[in-house]
Amino acid sequence: MLDVGCGHGQITQWLARNHPEATVIGLDNHSAQLATAKSSAHSSGIKNITFRLGDINDLSNVFPPTHTFDLITCRFTLLHIRQRAAAIQTFVRLLTPSGILILEEPSLQSLFCVPRVAGFEHANAAIRAYGKIEGIDYDCIRDIWSLVTGMNVKILGARFSQPTIWKREQKRLVSLSFRQFSPRLVSAGILDTAQAQRIQQSLDDEFMSELVISGGLRTLQIAISKNAVSL
Ligand SMILES: C[S@@+](CC[C@H](N)C(=O)[O-])C[C@H]1O[C@@H](n2cnc3c(N)ncnc32)[C@H](O)[C@@H]1O
Numbered sequence: 426m427l428d429v430g431c432g433h434g435q436i437t438q439w440l441a442r443n444h445p446e447a448t449v450i451g452l453d454n455h456s457a458q459l460a461t462a463k464s465s466a467h468s469s470g471i472k473n474i475t476f477r478l479g480d481i482n483d484l485s486n487v488f489p490p491t492h493t494f495d496l497i498t499c500r501f502t503l504l505h506i507r508q509r510a511a512a513i514q515t516f517v518r519l520l521t522p523s524g525i526l527i528l529e530e531p532s533l534q535s536l537f538c539v540p541r542v543a544g545f546e547h548a549n550a551a552i553r554a555y556g557k558i559e560g561i562d563y564d565c566i567r568d569i570w571s572l573v574t575g576m577n578v579k580i581l582g583a584r585f586s587q588p589t590i591w592k593r594e595q596k597r598l599v600s601l602s603f604r605q606f607s608p609r610l611v612s613a614g615i616l617d618t619a620q621a622q623r624i625q626q627s628l629d630d631e632f633m634s635e636l637v638i639s640g641g642l643r644t645l646q647i648a649i650s651k652n653a654v655s656l
Contacts, residue, residue: 427452427494429481429516430502434462434474440498441466441474447495451476452487482508484515493521500529501644504565510572517578517651525581526649528573533564535587535643542637544627548603551624554615555606566645578649587643593633595641600628 426444428437431451441449451474453459459476466474479487481502497516503509516526533553538545556563573580590596607621616624631637 426450426496426498427519429484429497429499430505431462431476432458432501434466434476436498436500437462437474437476438466438469438471440496441471442469445473447473449474452479452481452484454478454480481506481512484512484519488519492519493524494519495521495524496527497524498527498529500527501531503528503530503569504563505561507561509565509568510576513569513572513576513649517576517649520651522651524650526578527646528569528649529586529644529646530565530569531563531642531644532566533642535640538632538637538639540637542627542632542639544624545599545632545639547620548599548624548628551610551615552606555610555613558613558615566643569645569647573647573649577652579652581648581650583645583647585643586646588641590639590641596633596637596639599632599639600625603628 426440426447426449428434428440428449428451431437431453434451437449437451440447451459451462453462453476456478459478463476466476477487497519499512499516503512506512513526513528520526533549536545536549553563562568590599603625607616607625610616611618611621632639
């Protein structure tokens with residue numbers, strides 16, 4: 426099994442734990458993420474897992490043509506990639522004849538708060554604007570669906586999922602993420618420092634109120650196989 430863009434390896438570990446008979450590889454192009462993933466898997470005592478440094482755009486050079494996988498997962502990673510069609514086609518090529526590819530990617534339009542919190546909406550608009558400047562549409566559900574339906578593959582299943590962000594620790598992640606990301610938004614000229622501070626303040630205070638409930642990223646989950654497989 427291969428988990429592409431494995432990050433800290435949460436899904437890689439889940440696969441390895443649930444399939445002790447399988448060999449699971451987590452691949453990412455960020456060495457710090459891989460170091461966290463390796464150390465976490467090691468502490469959990471998981472033995473059937475390895476991690477590899479590699480670029481999603483260069484998988485043909487990471488794995489020889491004979492190397493195929495029964496399962497490939499790629500979650501929250503295609504949103505960072507410009508060449509999504511080529512990446513998906515490579516994943517399909519790396520599948521065994523009965524292999525399955527699972528994609529899960531988000532829609533950024535899906536984020537909302539009840540009641541509305543202006544700082545939350547500004548933060549999301551700024552992050553999407555950053556993606557546009559980088560030439561990437563983070564809101565990639567439409568793109569992924571249109572690519573997959575235009576390919577010679579079999580879609581085995583598709584569904585939407587959207588978590589509820591209500592508990593304090595879940596909400597805290599939103600404000601911590603913005604704190605980490607906002608220097609880039611300021612350097613890119615999307616926000617000035619005062620705007621970034623106002624948004625941060627709103628996420629730390631207004632958004633954290635127990636009266637606020639939020640919809641997290643809605644994702645599209647798709648299971649695909651090569652065209653010949655029927656389940
Ligand atoms: C949002 S994280 C998702 C992590 C994990 N899949 C999950 O669902 O928890 C995206 C990951 O994709 C990795 N990534 C981004 N661009 C990549 C590329 N070109 N090749 C390989 N990994 C990449 C990042 O380093 C990061 O770890």
